[in-house]
Amino acid sequence: MADCEATGxxxxxxxxxxxxxxxxxxxPEALQAALAQVSEPDSRDLLxxxxxxxxxxxxxxxxxxxxxxxxxxxxxxxLGRPHLSTQPPPGPSGGTPxxxxxxxxxxxxxxxxxxxxxxx
Numbered sequence: 001m002a003d004c005e006a007t008g009x010x011x012x013x014x015x016x017x018x019x020x021x022x023x024x025x026x027x028p029e030a031l032q033a034a035l036a037q038v039s040e041p042d043s044r045d046l047l048x049x050x051x052x053x054x055x056x057x058x059x060x061x062x063x064x065x066x067x068x069x070x071x072x073x074x075x076x077x078x079l080g081r082p083h084l085s086t087q088p089p090p091g092p093s094g095g096t097p098x099x100x101x102x103x104x105x106x107x108x109x110x111x112x113x114x115x116x117x118x119x120x
Contacts, residue, residue: 001037014043018050025055035065045071052078 004016017038024031038044045066052059052075063075 001034014046017043017047018054021047021051022054025051025058028061041067049074049078 001017001020004013004020007013007016017034021031021034024034035044035047038047045068048062048066049071052062055062056078059075059078063072063079066072066075
């Protein structure tokens with residue numbers, strides 16, 4: 001996070017912090033250390049909110065750390081959308097789940113192959 005502090009543009013600084021913090025989502029201790037380096041409470045809350053929106057499955061512990069009332073309200077919205085924290089099961093090839101419109105019928109099943117074109 002220290003590299004981000006040298007950025008004069010506030011928006012670029014927040015984006016820099018977010019990018020670095022996203023890379024630490026799977027390292028809770030390192031993420032906590034990085035968050036501790038953000039001295040401004042509003043900036044820390046913004047960072048926590050952005051992480052919660054980007055990683056809904058981890059929003060509970062992230063939202064538990066916000067301090068301001070507006071940040072808590074936004075976190076309630078994020079936490080109120082539990083469907084965002086689950087991933088649909090992948091299809092047999094790891095792609096689109098079976099039965100979804102993009103998957104189409106399986107090859108060899110009715111509708112899975114184009115009908116033969118009659119010869120002229």
